Amino acid sequence: MNLDSKIPAGPLEEKWQRHKNELKLVSPANKRKFKVLVVGTGLAGASAAATLAELGYNVHVFTYHDSPRRAHSIAAQGGINAAKNYPNDGDSVWRLFYDTIKGGDFRSREANVYRLAEVSVNIIDQCVAQGVPFAREYSGYLDNRSFGGAQVSRTFYARGQTGQQLLLGAYQALMRMVDARRITLWTREEMLDLVVIDGHAKGIITRNLVTGEIRRHAGDAVLLCTGGYSNVFFLSTNAKNSNVTAIYRAYKRGAGFANPCFTQIHPTCIPPSGEYQSKLTLMSESLRNDGRIWVPKNAGDRRPPNEIPEEERDYYLERLYPSYGNLSPRDIASRAAKRVCDEGRGVGPGGLGVYLDFSDAIKRLGRDVIEQRYGNLFEMYERITGENPYEVPMRIYPAPHYTMGGLWVDYNLMSTIPGLHVLGEANFSDHGANRLGASALMQGLADGYFIIPYTLGHYLASHPKMEVTTDHPEFQRVEEEARARLERLVAAKGRRTVMSFHRELGKLMWDYCGMSRTADGLRTALERIPALRAEFWENVHVSGSGEELNQNLEYAGRVADFLEFAELMCLDALQREESCGGHFREEYQTPDGEALRNDNDFAYVAVWEYTGPDLPPRLHKEPLVFENVKLTVRSYK
Amino acid sequence: MKLTLHIWRQAGPNVAGRFETYQLDDVSPHMSFLEMLDVLNERLIAEGKEPVAFEHDCREGICGSCGMVINGRPHGPRKRTTACQLHMRMFRDGDELWIEPWRARAFPVLKDLIVDRSAFDRIIAAGGYISCHTGGVPDANAIPVPKPAADRAFDAAACIGCGACVAACPNASAMLFVAAKVAHLGSLPQGQPERYRRVRRMVEAMESEGFGHCSNHYECEAACPKGISVEYIAQLNRDLRRAALVGEEVLP
Ligand SMILES: Cc1cc2nc3c(=O)[nH]c(=O)nc-3n(C[C@H](O)[C@H](O)[C@H](O)COP(=O)(O)OP(=O)(O)OC[C@H]3O[C@@H](n4cnc5c(N)ncnc54)[C@H](O)[C@@H]3O)c2cc1C
Ligand code: FES
Numbered sequence: 001m002n003l004d005s006k007i008p009a010g011p012l013e014e015k016w017q018r019h020k021n022e023l024k025l026v027s028p029a030n031k032r033k034f035k036v037l038v039v040g041t042g043l044a045g046a047s048a049a050a051t052l053a054e055l056g057y058n059v060h061v062f063t064y065h066d067s068p069r070r071a072h073s074i075a076a077q078g079g080i081n082a083a084k085n086y087p088n089d090g091d092s093v094w095r096l097f098y099d100t101i102k103g104g105d106f107r108s109r110e111a112n113v114y115r116l117a118e119v120s121v122n123i124i125d126q127c128v129a130q131g132v133p134f135a136r137e138y139s140g141y142l143d144n145r146s147f148g149g150a151q152v153s154r155t156f157y158a159r160g161q162t163g164q165q166l167l168l169g170a171y172q173a174l175m176r177m178v179d180a181r182r183i184t185l186w187t188r189e190e191m192l193d194l195v196v197i198d199g200h201a202k203g204i205i206t207r208n209l210v211t212g213e214i215r216r217h218a219g220d221a222v223l224l225c226t227g228g229y230s231n232v233f234f235l236s237t238n239a240k241n242s243n244v245t246a247i248y249r250a251y252k253r254g255a256g257f258a259n260p261c262f263t264q265i266h267p268t269c270i271p272p273s274g275e276y277q278s279k280l281t282l283m284s285e286s287l288r289n290d291g292r293i294w295v296p297k298n299a300g301d302r303r304p305p306n307e308i309p310e311e312e313r314d315y316y317l318e319r320l321y322p323s324y325g326n327l328s329p330r331d332i333a334s335r336a337a338k339r340v341c342d343e344g345r346g347v348g349p350g351g352l353g354v355y356l357d358f359s360d361a362i363k364r365l366g367r368d369v370i371e372q373r374y375g376n377l378f379e380m381y382e383r384i385t386g387e388n389p390y391e392v393p394m395r396i397y398p399a400p401h402y403t404m405g406g407l408w409v410d411y412n413l414m415s416t417i418p419g420l421h422v423l424g425e426a427n428f429s430d431h432g433a434n435r436l437g438a439s440a441l442m443q444g445l446a447d448g449y450f451i452i453p454y455t456l457g458h459y460l461a462s463h464p465k466m467e468v469t470t471d472h473p474e475f476q477r478v479e480e481e482a483r484a485r486l487e488r489l490v491a492a493k494g495r496r497t498v499m500s501f502h503r504e505l506g507k508l509m510w511d512y513c514g515m516s517r518t519a520d521g522l523r524t525a526l527e528r529i530p531a532l533r534a535e536f537w538e539n540v541h542v543s544g545s546g547e548e549l550n551q552n553l554e555y556a557g558r559v560a561d562f563l564e565f566a567e568l569m570c571l572d573a574l575q576r577e578e579s580c581g582g583h584f585r586e587e588y589q590t591p592d593g594e595a596l597r598n599d600n601d602f603a604y605v606a607v608w609e610y611t612g613p614d615l616p617p618r619l620h621k622e623p624l625v626f627e628n629v630k631l632t633v634r635s636y637k
Numbered sequence: 638m639k640l641t642l643h644i645w646r647q648a649g650p651n652v653a654g655r656f657e658t659y660q661l662d663d664v665s666p667h668m669s670f671l672e673m674l675d676v677l678n679e680r681l682i683a684e685g686k687e688p689v690a691f692e693h694d695c696r697e698g699i700c701g702s703c704g705m706v707i708n709g710r711p712h713g714p715r716k717r718t719t720a721c722q723l724h725m726r727m728f729r730d731g732d733e734l735w736i737e738p739w740r741a742r743a744f745p746v747l748k749d750l751i752v753d754r755s756a757f758d759r760i761i762a763a764g765g766y767i768s769c770h771t772g773g774v775p776d777a778n779a780i781p782v783p784k785p786a787a788d789r790a791f792d793a794a795a796c797i798g799c800g801a802c803v804a805a806c807p808n809a810s811a812m813l814f815v816a817a818k819v820a821h822l823g824s825l826p827q828g829q830p831e832r833y834r835r836v837r838r839m840v841e842a843m844e845s846e847g848f849g850h851c852s853n854h855y856e857c858e859a860a861c862p863k864g865i866s867v868e869y870i871a872q873l874n875r876d877l878r879r880a881a882l883v884g885e886e887v888l889p
Contacts, residue, residue, distance in 0.1 A: 051770075054770040075699050084777070127777075128777040129769045129827060130769060130827075131767045137784065141781055175761045176762070178758075240694055276668050276672045276673075278672050380722070541683070543682050548648075
């Protein structure tokens with residue numbers, strides 16, 4: 001497996017500009033001869049598709065949703081970072097770069113992260129020009145707020161619905177290109193597999209979710225913008241349909257999978273309320289700007305929160321991490337919450353919760369200001385729990401939220417399969433072992449608006465154009481495999497529902513590959529996952545047939561892939577014998593319980609290669625070289 | 638609590654549908670409405686029956702996927718709440734619930750509670766955007782937007798495209814949906830150059846998709862889970878009249 005990261009030479013600050021100057025171009029007249037298949041219409045996919053179509057490429061876009069506007073990006077709440085330094089509080093491209101690389105616990109590439117910080121400023125310009133209604137001050141200028149892991153205010157936001165507004169901007173740009181007939185839109189069309197011909201990604205196999213028709217699509221390049229895989233845990237903050245299939249299938253066709261075990265557990269989610277729980281709801285990190293997190297000082301204190309006097313409360317984040325306090329990064333805040341709950345100081349049902357308390361902020365700023373800032377989040381909390389957070393503190397608990405791991409890509413966002421590019425949460429590129437808040441939206445749009453439009457042209461111009469049609473025998477073969485899988489699922493007619501398997505897998509992953517991990521636990525999981533998978537194929541019951549709208553069958557296909565992928569995650573977590581960012585191995589911690597990184601042995605990207613059914617995947621390593629930052633212990637104290 | 642559910646079952650777009658009745662005995666008041674349907678579906682699958690097809694994704698009231706009429710009201714009894722954000726504590730033990738899909742000519746039923754809302758996408762494609770391409774735009778703070786205008790734009794932009802407005806309207810009009818986008822972009826300085834072209838093209842698209850006309854029933858506002866105001870419809874009408882006068886020209 002060739003892991004040439006193609007990082008351009010030269011000083012960090014000049015790499016991207018120089019690279020752009022050196023990339024090959026496709027002439028305007030030739031662009032329309034190239035057909036580009038874009039899978040996914042989240043921030044990454046929609047921005048890429050719109051921009052490539054504007055440039056003149058013949059773009060085909062696929063999504064399993066009924067409309068591109070439903071992609072999971074729509075649910076992002078808090079905001080998007082950019083090094084604009086409008087508040088004049090000392091921000092800069094360098095500082096955003098440094099915060100991000102440190103936030104990722106020094107497990108990402110310097111050059112990628114620097115480029116991300118560099119183009120962040122263009123993103124805001126672009127979105128404003130499209131009409132994204134960001135929050136403004138009375139002057140008419142843009143407002144900012146702060147997010148975890150930063151000491152400056154660089155987060156742009158649109159109330160608590162930033163993802164929605166950014167996605168609508170990109171979606172509208174995409175629909176404009178549909179109207180101009182530069183984009184062919186395939187909705188309710190799920191990618192089942194990737195077609196690789198002569199070593200290049202040349203097409204995909206899809207299933208139409210209304211008719212069940214299986215179709216072949218050939219193209220000159222494929223872009224996967226298919227989002228993250230937190231739903232491997234069953235309960236997560238992701239939308240119910242988010243899944244790993246597209247990137248996992250690509251992995252099985254030869255794309256390296258990088259750092260699969262790097263998952264982010266978000267500290268502020270609404271705790272589950274019962275067995276029927278279907279997903280978890282995030283309460284945006286922005287709430288930590290004004291909310292204070294605490295638990296009772298004494299274990300087993302069951303008094304209602306307002307009866308617990310100030311001196312018997314432990315504002316543990318402010319106590320443990322005084323310089324960042326309630327705005328400590330996510331991995332740190334999540335683990336701290338787990339620790340206090342493990343000590344028996346958790347609140348609410350089962351002791352799985354901590355308070356997020358706004359009473360001080362309401363006293364200081366007034367209820368109106370708090371309502372202006374977080375009204376919709378408070379409303380959402382009240383709907384779900386039946387409690388009024390203006391009067392009783394919120395109860396929150398960590399939940400799986402984001403996956404830093406994903407398909408390995410080089411500096412050009414190309415995977416180890418030439419022609420297969422991966423954007424947004426689906427790739428592994430910029431967040432290392434932990435992502436800072438408000439930087440996923442930034443990355444998705446950076447990839448789609450400002451990076452792929454340059455690098456894709458370079459790929460297309462560097463290889464002789466291969467005329468591939470869907471009659472190629474490889475299309476035939478891959479289609480038959482996809483069809484056979486679906487038929488097997490429908491034919492199993494066992495006794496357990498798909499959801500029961502997903503739930504069981506999720507619990508296993510949460511227990512053994514969740515917020516803290518041990519070698520023993522991971523080995524247990526590695527024994528139990530194959531057994532569960534075997535039972536799945538024997539005993540799953542999928543209703544209906546493949547020739548109709550069948551949500552149960554769609555779900556079964558996705559869970560089948562999670563059941564394989566989960567094993568890869570555990571293998572990765574097992575080999576990484578250190579703690580870093582969201583990956584916490586109990587064996588590797590400092591005396592006061594902080595993550596103990598091992599830069600000598602583990603400063604690398606772990607890239608897994610598929611070697612065949614029932615064979616162990618092969619591990620490759622891309623060493624991470626740091627020329628501009630000093631690797632330090634990540635302290636937020 | 639115990640509930641009786643009458644759910645619209647329809648196998649496909651071109652076949653007749655009917656209500657079927659199901660009994661649920663063990664509904665927790667903390668469940669969401671969709672979790673209640675999950676429980677029913679798990680049971681149906683275990684019994685070898687077809688689960689109820691319904692659309693959903695974020696379950697946070699933002700993606701606009703979920704949509705069903707519950708006891709005659711789009712998204713159910715709670716104001717400004719999508720079906721996925723509705724919780725069972727809104728109902729009482731022994732309640733009987735009638736659950737059916739959006740009903741509108743422009744939203745054909747695909748299966749059970751799932752309808753085809755792609756007409757909305759086509760309306761947006763007709764003009765629901767600002768035609769700037771990527772790159773070559775001014776610095777974000779070079780376009781100051783007075784806060785009231787920004788807030789107004791935001792309130793309109795909060796539309797989630799669920800279609801409840803159409804389902805609620807006796808004429809199955811999409812006027813609130815169109816007006817929200819027209820108002821969002823038309824409230825901003827960036828949206829001015831295409832203001833009249835946009836409104837004209839979007840309204841034309843709406844009509845050609847088979848949505849009805851607005852005759853001021855205002856059921857749409859009452860059903861909208863995001864509380865989008867019918868005032869925007871008045872603005873749309875003003876813009877449309879102006880567009881008829883000035884064509885697509887935008888005068889300073
Ligand atoms: C609740 C929540 C709040 C968040 N808040 C923030 C925030 O405030 N700031 C921030 O920076 N980040 C936030 N994030 C993270 C951020 O929203 C996501 O990482 C980001 O939006 C992912 O965008 P994407 O384009 O990569 O993928 P997505 O938006 O997930 O889009 C995936 C697309 O791929 C399609 N797709 C997937 N598989 C297939 C297939 N097999 N066939 C066809 N189509 C397929 C889907 O239909 C969809 O269109 C939040 C995440 C969550 C869960
Ligand atoms: S499921 Fe997304 S709005 Fe209801």
